[in-house]
Amino acid sequence: MLRAVCSLVVVSTIALVWPSTTKAQSLLSARLNDVCALLNLKSMRYDTVFTAEFLQKVPPMQLTMVTQQLTKESGGCVSIRVVDSTSAYQCRAEAVTTNGYTIPVTMSIRSAPPHLIEGLFLKPPMRVGSTLESVIKDMKQLKGTTSISAINLSRKHVLAAHDSSTYLPIGSTFKLYVLGALAEQIRLGKRRWDDVIVLDTTTRSLPSGILQTWPHGSPLTLQTLATLMISQSDNTATDMLLHELHQDSVERMQQHMGHSNASLNTPFLTTRDVFLLKFTNGGIPAREYAGLRPADRRKFLDRLQEQTPLAAVRFVDTAVVPDRVEWFARTTDCIRAMEWLSACLERATVLDILAVNPGVDINPKQWTYAGYKGGSEPGVINMTYLLRHNSGDWYALSASWMNPTGNVDEATFAGFVQRAIQLLAP
Numbered sequence: 304m305l306r307a308v309c310s311l312v313v314v315s316t317i318a319l320v321w322p323s324t325t326k327a328q329s330l331l332s333a334r335l336n337d338v339c340a341l342l343n344l345k346s347m348r349y350d351t352v353f354t355a356e357f358l359q360k361v362p363p364m365q366l367t368m369v370t371q372q373l374t375k376e377s378g379g380c381v382s383i384r385v386v387d388s389t390s391a392y393q394c395r396a397e398a399v400t401t402n403g404y405t406i407p408v409t410m411s412i413r414s415a416p417p418h419l420i421e422g423l424f425l426k427p428p429m430r431v432g433s434t435l436e437s438v439i440k441d442m443k444q445l446k447g448t449t450s451i452s453a454i455n456l457s458r459k460h461v462l463a464a465h466d467s468s469t470y471l472p473i474g475s476t477f478k479l480y481v482l483g484a485l486a487e488q489i490r491l492g493k494r495r496w497d498d499v500i501v502l503d504t505t506t507r508s509l510p511s512g513i514l515q516t517w518p519h520g521s522p523l524t525l526q527t528l529a530t531l532m533i534s535q536s537d538n539t540a541t542d543m544l545l546h547e548l549h550q551d552s553v554e555r556m557q558q559h560m561g562h563s564n565a566s567l568n569t570p571f572l573t574t575r576d577v578f579l580l581k582f583t584n585g586g587i588p589a590r591e592y593a594g595l596r597p598a599d600r601r602k603f604l605d606r607l608q609e610q611t612p613l614a615a616v617r618f619v620d621t622a623v624v625p626d627r628v629e630w631f632a633r634t635t636d637c638i639r640a641m642e643w644l645s646a647c648l649e650r651a652t653v654l655d656i657l658a659v660n661p662g663v664d665i666n667p668k669q670w671t672y673a674g675y676k677g678g679s680e681p682g683v684i685n686m687t688y689l690l691r692h693n694s695g696d697w698y699a700l701s702a703s704w705m706n707p708t709g710n711v712d713e714a715t716f717a718g719f720v721q722r723a724i725q726l727l728a729p
Contacts, residue, residue, distance in 0.1 A: 404429060467635045471631065562639070
């Protein structure tokens, strides 16, 4: 989720005889010039630059749209150079743009002539001389409310703090608290990771995820559900865990994991609750729910579940009271949740689950571990990271954006977060 740019991983053919270093650099440089032309939005015959397999997965129109979005702020390509050749036909490169940005590029070309591009990854632009302060400055230009917090957990040193006292909707990042409640019950001996529960299609949710399509009675371990909940943000897996663990235990777990005002999430909503509240009857249920006291909200949700089928959900691409009906937290709360998870007694399994999907592209030479959970809906996005630097220090970062009257540009926001991660440590 939230991939800021398109990427394609292909199985490369292994050359039996590698070309000379000079020839290899010449081959890579020639195709990098094509990438520079692509970033300049020049017309080209894509089938003379990219393999048919690449274009099948990333059609020319999609490729054009991605590069248009990528260069909207950065401007076109002025020059491009190889940073590191990982093989004779693969390299990392850097494009310099007209507006003072660099665009990191990872490229692989086919070993056989005419050496077409078979893999290309374009990372979000990064302003030359960029700092965390410049990232915050750029985030402040976004319409609505933004917040970012970053800390070196090992040294207890705050690296960035912008509107970190503001409670904002966090979307599916709330699933960190469900993971925490599960880890705690396993620690107490009430559950085991390999405990099996069965899928009840009468209480299934809607995508993201895959379990909403699985047959009734499918057996699933708690570890499988937790992994799907975090890595794919599977909503049915999440609701299954919420029902199994009991929602009130997750409500209590928030405070245990460092949430500074857990009452904001009382009652603790399931994903199905949110779909029925916001995306049925024109969002009227959400507006009614927002005006109720917590005790009355529980009764309202019970009636809504009884009277409104999931088939009544009609998604819209505009924000529906995100400032009043959602899961809320400060970015510092999200960091504390990650810190708690990194220190819990079920740490090994939890860290494995958090690392399945790293969100944006993370440089493994800089960061030896990346755990991630993010979430979004119309008008809302949050991205929260737990990171281990190659120095051994642990870091955490969380960023949120809410636009209650419009939408959010996920690609732009992911680019800001990726820049911030690159700048957390040397």
